[in-house]
Amino acid sequence: xLTQIAVSLNSIANPIGQxxxxxxxxxxxxxxxxxIGVVTGVLxxxxxxxxxxxxxxxxxxxxxKANMLALSLFKDDLGVSLxxxxxxxxxxxxxILHALIPLAVLMIPMILILGQMxxxxxxxxxxxxxxxxxxVQLADESTDAVQAITLNTxxxxxxxxxxxxxxxxxxxxxxxxxxxxGQHQLEFxxxxxxxxxxxxxxxxFEPTSQKRPAWDWNEVVMHPRETPFAPDSIVQSIEVxxxxxxxxxxxxxxxxxxxxxxxxxxxxxAKPFLNVNL
Amino acid sequence: MRDNQSEGIVSRRKLLTGAACAAVAAGVGATSYxxxxxxxxxxxxxxxxxxxxxxxxxxxxxxxMMKAGDLPNLAKMTASGGFSKLGTSIPxxxxxxxxxxINGSGPGSHGIFDFIxxxxxxxxxxxxxxxxxLTPEGFVEWGDHQLQLDFWPFNHKPxxxxxxxxxxxxxxxxxxxxxxxxxxxxxxxxxxxxxQYGHHRxxxxxxxxxxxxxxxxxxxxxxxxxxxxxxxxxGIRSKLRFENDSARATLIGPPDSFRKSPTPIEIEFEVHRxxxxxxxxxxxxxxxxxxxxxxxxxxxxxxxxxxTPKLIPNQHASGICRFFLQEIAPNFRLYVTPINxxxxxxxxxxxxxxxxxENVSEELGLFYTTGFxxxxxxxxxxxxxxxxxxxxxxxxxxxxxxxxxxAVENYEDGxxxxxxxxxxxQSHIFWWDESDGNTQHPLISSPEAASRFQYVRDLYQRLDxxxxxxxxxxxxxxxxxxxxxxxxxxxxxQFNLNSWLRDSGYLxxxxxxxxxVNGDWSRTRAYGLGIxxxxxxxxxxxxxxxxxxxxxxxxLLRRLKMQLESVRDVNGNxxxxxxxxxxxxxxxxxxxxxxxLIIGYARGYRASWExxxxxxxxxxxxxxxxxxxxxxxxxxxxxxxxxxxNKSIDKTDPSLVDVAPSILQEFGLPxxxxxxxxxxxxx
Ligand SMILES: [Zn+2]
Numbered sequence: 001x002l003t004q005i006a007v008s009l010n011s012i013a014n015p016i017g018q019x020x021x022x023x024x025x026x027x028x029x030x031x032x033x034x035x036i037g038v039v040t041g042v043l044x045x046x047x048x049x050x051x052x053x054x055x056x057x058x059x060x061x062x063x064x065k066a067n068m069l070a071l072s073l074f075k076d077d078l079g080v081s082l083x084x085x086x087x088x089x090x091x092x093x094x095x096i097l098h099a100l101i102p103l104a105v106l107m108i109p110m111i112l113i114l115g116q117m118x119x120x121x122x123x124x125x126x127x128x129x130x131x132x133x134x135x136v137q138l139a140d141e142s143t144d145a146v147q148a149i150t151l152n153t154x155x156x157x158x159x160x161x162x163x164x165x166x167x168x169x170x171x172x173x174x175x176x177x178x179x180x181x182g183q184h185q186l187e188f189x190x191x192x193x194x195x196x197x198x199x200x201x202x203x204x205f206e207p208t209s210q211k212r213p214a215w216d217w218n219e220v221v222m223h224p225r226e227t228p229f230a231p232d233s234i235v236q237s238i239e240v241x242x243x244x245x246x247x248x249x250x251x252x253x254x255x256x257x258x259x260x261x262x263x264x265x266x267x268x269x270a271k272p273f274l275n276v277n278l
Numbered sequence: 279m280r281d282n283q284s285e286g287i288v289s290r291r292k293l294l295t296g297a298a299c300a301a302v303a304a305g306v307g308a309t310s311y312x313x314x315x316x317x318x319x320x321x322x323x324x325x326x327x328x329x330x331x332x333x334x335x336x337x338x339x340x341x342x343m344m345k346a347g348d349l350p351n352l353a354k355m356t357a358s359g360g361f362s363k364l365g366t367s368i369p370x371x372x373x374x375x376x377x378x379x380i381n382g383s384g385p386g387s388h389g390i391f392d393f394i395x396x397x398x399x400x401x402x403x404x405x406x407x408x409x410x411x412l413t414p415e416g417f418v419e420w421g422d423h424q425l426q427l428d429f430w431p432f433n434h435k436p437x438x439x440x441x442x443x444x445x446x447x448x449x450x451x452x453x454x455x456x457x458x459x460x461x462x463x464x465x466x467x468x469x470x471x472x473x474q475y476g477h478h479r480x481x482x483x484x485x486x487x488x489x490x491x492x493x494x495x496x497x498x499x500x501x502x503x504x505x506x507x508x509x510x511x512x513g514i515r516s517k518l519r520f521e522n523d524s525a526r527a528t529l530i531g532p533p534d535s536f537r538k539s540p541t542p543i544e545i546e547f548e549v550h551r552x553x554x555x556x557x558x559x560x561x562x563x564x565x566x567x568x569x570x571x572x573x574x575x576x577x578x579x580x581x582x583x584x585x586t587p588k589l590i591p592n593q594h595a596s597g598i599c600r601f602f603l604q605e606i607a608p609n610f611r612l613y614v615t616p617i618n619x620x621x622x623x624x625x626x627x628x629x630x631x632x633x634x635x636e637n638v639s640e641e642l643g644l645f646y647t648t649g650f651x652x653x654x655x656x657x658x659x660x661x662x663x664x665x666x667x668x669x670x671x672x673x674x675x676x677x678x679x680x681x682x683x684x685a686v687e688n689y690e691d692g693x694x695x696x697x698x699x700x701x702x703x704q705s706h707i708f709w710w711d712e713s714d715g716n717t718q719h720p721l722i723s724s725p726e727a728a729s730r731f732q733y734v735r736d737l738y739q740r741l742d743x744x745x746x747x748x749x750x751x752x753x754x755x756x757x758x759x760x761x762x763x764x765x766x767x768x769x770x771x772q773f774n775l776n777s778w779l780r781d782s783g784y785l786x787x788x789x790x791x792x793x794x795v796n797g798d799w800s801r802t803r804a805y806g807l808g809i810x811x812x813x814x815x816x817x818x819x820x821x822x823x824x825x826x827x828x829x830x831x832x833x834l835l836r837r838l839k840m841q842l843e844s845v846r847d848v849n850g851n852x853x854x855x856x857x858x859x860x861x862x863x864x865x866x867x868x869x870x871x872x873x874x875l876i877i878g879y880a881r882g883y884r885a886s887w888e889x890x891x892x893x894x895x896x897x898x899x900x901x902x903x904x905x906x907x908x909x910x911x912x913x914x915x916x917x918x919x920x921x922x923x924n925k926s927i928d929k930t931d932p933s934l935v936d937v938a939p940s941i942l943q944e945f946g947l948p949x950x951x952x953x954x955x956x957x958x959x960x961x
Contacts (some may be wrong), residue, residue: 067831133559133566133567133568134502135566161555161557161569161570161573162555162559162568162570163552163555163557164550164551164552164555164559164568165552165555166523166524166550166555166559167522167523168521168522168524168550169524169550173559173566174568175568176556201936241565241566255780
């Protein structure tokens with residue numbers, strides 16, 4: 001059920017992402033990462049404004065201010081002081097409660113946006129001649145499949161080692177080397193069935209899906225681009241190791257941190273202009 | 279060389295450091311715009327001096343090959359400039375020799391007399407001479423951990439490695455004059471000495487440890503290793519047990535240093551083999567590495583999590599290694615290089631300034647950072663055969679050549695020093711010169727020995743072509759010096775100095791197997807330690823000294839010298855050519871740890887493997903049956919190095935200590951009073 005939802009959401013997010021994030025291909029990494037951070041930060045703020053109870057938040061904030069004032073004015077009066085401190089705490093709690101609805105509304109789009117961004121920033125495409133290990137994970141009950149599965153070569157990729165068949169893990173790996181630029185498909189055959197996996201070569205920035213996922217919502221969220229394998233498929237998932245992208249802003253793993261920082265900064269800068277209470 | 283193994287380790291520290299650096303840099307930039315930035319402009323004034331250090335390059339072989347037309351570029355250099363033997367250090371061991379080069383003065387100035395020194399007060403406990411790790415002082419306990427807090431009010435002293443080389447390195451004089459100097463893989467400079475004025479940069483070479491704190495510890499996994507594993511000098515062997523063609527293995531990492539009783543940090547990995555396709559898959563820290571038989575992996579990053587007390591986030595240290603799949607079946611064999619410090623994220627300082635090596639790595643990717651890169655231990659322990667060793671040594675050379683290219687591309691002016699280790703470590707294994715006393719290799723036939731010696735010649739030719747490139751590139755624009763620290767000689771027979779001392783009645787008891795373990799100090803007057811050192815058990819200096827300083831000491835030294843120089847091999851050959859009195863050959867402030875006598879072996883001979891660490895054997899003289907078949911720890915007069923220059927060499931009998939004054943003279947600086955050498959050029 002969760003997986004089905006994730007798959008449906010991805011089917012909406014993928015075409016939108018493809019259009020909206022297309023400029024990443026020709027912008028410098030730091031610029032596209034910054035732009036996305038700014039735009040999503042401001043959008044989050046706008047969503048927050050219209051999904052939260054702004055007047056209630058403003059009221060709570062005013063009360064907090066009043067209690068802080070009381071605290072500093074009546075430092076010596078233990079009773080007032082304690083009461084103000086209690087109110088401060090409940091005020092803070094209420095602020096958090098007010099943020100819950102907008103957070104809930106924002107959560108799913110945020111996950112989808114991050115999923116789409118990861119396709120661009122988490123890894124970089126292979127270059128011609130650069131080796132990669134491809135791993136096919138097979139279903140637990142299919143012990144013969146480990147021996148039976150084959151990888152068909154084409155004019156874009158060459159198998160240079162393997163397969164190494166790991167029967168204890170129902171896993172088969174090949175070492176491959178790309179020989180032609182482009183968005184290719186690797187073709188695996190088992191018992192008359194063909195399974196495909198995207199294989200991206202060349203280009204500084206291109207959507208690069210590391211894994212065609214299994215029927216598992218978690219994996220589907222992490223790897224949104226390719227259709228997951230059906231739960232009863234012999235082939236459960238196929239993974240290609242792509243190189244890390246070394247960059248502080250738009251590089252492997254770093255991009256998430258950068259996005260978070262930039263979107264927060266953008267939201268705080270935009271806050272007074274959009275007249276939003278946080 | 280660039281490493282592309284995908285890996286899932288986030289370096290948040292890097293990101294934060296990067297952000298902080300950017301902010302600071304922006305601030306400094308803005309400030310210096312107004313107040314005038316630090317004056318880092320070089321005063322080299324376009325003057326260029328390039329020194330290429332080729333460890334162990336031999337003048338006899340070079341001359342013979344030049345004569346045969348095999349080293350055209352060096353021959354050209356000789357014709358237009360000069361070629362000479364270069365007097366080496368006493369003893370001619372690399373750490374001593376390169377320190378002579380660095381100080382422009384002898385061992386009395388830098389205090390390095392051998393690979394190995396001893397603590398005279400601590401029953402002669404041996405240690406590596408070039409650097410020493412000091413034990414920490416003081417700590418606070420915290421659960422299973424102990425922490426050294428080096429700030430007030432604790433002022434604990436954490437463990438620290440210090441460079442033992444003393445005196446003033448010649449680049450300090452350049453640095454003070456704002457003349458740039460850059461050194462790639464300089465021996466005897468770990469930890470790298472600091473640059474006071476910021477005009478000196480250096481990547482440490484020989485003497486730099488691996489992640490285990492050793493000079494290089496390979497790890498070897500095979501099915502035929504005994505179940506308990508084997509620890510041998512330079513390596514660790516472990517047994518692999520395959521079940522269904524999958525096995526689990528453990529890589530030993532650096533010690534978990536915050537623990538009260540530090541144990542090594544281990545990394546588990548899985549090995550899966552497929553005999554049908556002749557390939558193996560390694561799974562280590564979320565990385566998949568596939569190798570075919572006979573294949574090397576690229577450098578692989580390893581993350582070692584050093585455990586810390588609760589509430590303190592774990593520390594991380596990054597290491598790198600390469601895997602070499604030697605055999606798949608029936609006896610699976612996998613070699614793993616020593617775990618090197620990662621040059622892109624060094625856990626210890628490898629360069630001066632410390633980000634220098636990171637900048638190099640940004641361009642070149644990952645590479646060997648330990649001091650000894652050619653794994654001679656794997657060869658002598660039988661983990662490698664000759665071909666495998668040569669293959670690994672070639673990997674090293676390829677990396678060095680890429681680094682050399684980087685060095686030249688990033689060089690503007692001032693001094694450029696670049697070091698090649700290949701000629702030394704390949705010669706130790708492949709050198710056998712039958713024309714040198716017409717001797718028979720103790721292990722292999724003459725044709726075999728000759729074909730291996732050809733590898734050394736091939737290497738000389740390769741280096742010659744590199745020198746040709748540099749000469750073409752800088753002809754008329756730079757002074758170019760090609761030099762080596764010593765030459766080479768066959769090492770067919772080994773001499774156990776301690777056994778000889780025992781047989782001559784100087785070392786007791788008779789059944790002693792190691793002077794440091796079961797020697798009787800009250801009845802021992804002299805002992806050997808290190809490759810060329812002989813020490814008296816001197817009263818007042820050694821913990822249980824018995825030899826009275828003064829007359830007794832003097833007589834004993836004279837007698838030992840005379841007796842040692844008259845030692846003869848079974849065929850009547852002289853074994854020891856010269857015995858030097860250190861009081862006669864060393865002068866300076868750093869002589870305290872010098873041996874009393876330095877043994878200068880005749881060509882063909884060297885100290886035995888056992889005697890270097892105080893061990894005794896039954897025989898005094900025997901064949902050297904190690905794969906390490908050639909050496910240079912002989913008499914200095916037997917193994918001079920080479921000196922080539924594209925300018926004429928005016929000094930007769932130039933020696934290692936003369937190179938630094940010559941370099942200084944090229945930059946218009948006088949020879950400082952700390953140096954005993956003299957310029958090789960007319961002033
Ligand atoms: Zn050597």
